[in-house]
Amino acid sequence: MKSAVITFPGSNCDRDMDVALKKFGFKNKMIWHTDAELPKIDLVVLPGGFSYGDYLRCGSMASKSKIMQSVINFANSGGMVMGICNGFQILVETGLVPGVLLRNKYLEFICKNVFVKINNKKNKYFKNVENEVLEFHIAHNEGNYFCTNDQLKEIEDNNQIAINYCDEDGKIEDRFNPNGSIKNIAGIFNKEKNVLGMMPHPERMIDSSLSGEDGSLFFKNLINNLK
């Protein structure tokens, strides 16, 4: 399976993602944002970081960069595109996934482990993941997911919520919501479920001696689902 990680000026989780993808068998290629064309691949990842210094709105500048038109075309033709953290912010700015990510409710940069519950497994990202609840890491200032009531209805009708913040038993309650996101949303899909945006970083959970292994479960499963 071939993957590509796009690096924007200010990306800083691109290398971590490269390490994670390779660890679980992807042949990964790093792509610079000024490139016009994507190589022939099975998965595109928009990594975390602070593209363009978060100027204007997080992800807004990166969403207009040269490579993104190819990424949008790839996604619209059914290609798998995953955006993590700043990558999620870039995805909402392109309109590939609905909604926006606002400043965290209590104005704090949040850096900690969280639990997320998988809401929808009928897709290539989470199909066959045995666990209902995964422990991932978050590190963001603008992760407060917001959308209009009409959008929320559409998102729910199409089962587009991917993961919700919860406790370790999978209880989705306001007190386990770190940033004020509507309905504890931590990640969402596009309608077709080939595009996934999420604030948590699975690539930071691929080594038991450093953090945890729930990211390993995610990546192992992802590559198997793509085969």
Next chain:
Amino acid sequence: MKISVIITLKKDVLDPQGKVIHQTLEGMGFNDVNEVRQGKYFEIETKETDNNKAKVKVEEMCKKLLANLVIENYKIIDLK
């Protein structure tokens, strides 16, 4: 020609920064403030000399980049 644009958050969108500014103002003794909403202001210098054409262009800029219409409104406030 110089065009000024302001971007404001829509009414239903939470503005935590505005809230904190409001609280700080109260702490400073400005007790009659009802609400504070923070926004953005842009000055755009363009080669265009025709008012209408410039306005259309800036509207396009607002829709495509300067504002995110899910949460923000834009208003062209000055053309000169």
